[in-house]
Amino acid sequence: MLHDRDFARIAEIAYREFGLHLQSSKKELVQSRLMRRLRAIRCPDFSLYCDMISGPDGAAERAELVSALTTNVTHFFREEHHFRLLEEVCLTPVLPALRAGRRLRIWSAGCSAGPEPYSMAMTVLNLLPEAPRLDVRILATDIDPAILTRARAAVYSDDEVRSIPEPLRRGHLEPAGPGQHRIAARTSGLVHFAALNLMADWPVRGPFDAIFCRNVAIYFDKPTQERLWQRLASLLSPGGLLCIGHSERLHGPAADLLSSAGITAYRRAGDILQRSERTKR
């Protein structure tokens, strides 16, 4: 049984460390999700669990906590219009420049099991088959180490790959056992995975031509979302694209830097051809 006092401790840690905003109406949900975790690690009660995640040795278990409290739901080409925009806004206008050595940096922030960054890689390779030999990189980050292990493995079931358009499936998937498919090496090679908590420091400097941060900020309260949008917007190159989740809204200071580019899509002012060259990752 999760007592109010323990719920308050968990909510405080989840907010401070990860930006997760757990209202008291979520107490039952939190209880049922964490009960499974307590059973798995044979922890007898929530009070001991709170001690465990509060202590200096609690970092690994705090990562498990965020994993238990958030959903990893994702799929290939989710909100396909964002991938069309990526093509039209960030790729097509700069194709000659990319072939001549211009950098291209894309970030999937909150990438879950990988379908989002791999869909980006397929979109890039579809227009630019020589991308693996060019200065093209997709950074994919998530807070959850377990989901990143899955993403790096790049193996998906029949069901999971169904949302990849048929012509792309032929070029980017290889058989990986019965009912399983692996993302082809030249596709997965464009994507670099790293653990990153969006609430902490980011070891990235930018600028990025496109950032997708979709269905992550739903867990954050409004001030936390505003800070996140502003930090992301400031990392976009001129003309760069920011795509957010279908139920999320852009507000706060970022709205002054960005203008609408479609449904839950925004662009930074400026010409994408005039980007600076200070990208680090």
Ligand SMILES: C[S@@+](CC[C@H](N)C(=O)[O-])C[C@H]1O[C@@H](n2cnc3c(N)ncnc32)[C@H](O)[C@@H]1O
């Ligand atoms: C619902 S998935 C979204 C996946 C993908 N962006 C999409 O839209 O299909 C949300 C992801 O955000 C991650 N996440 C939650 N809080 C985070 C934080 N503070 N920093 C980084 N990632 C976080 C979760 O681990 C989860 O994998």
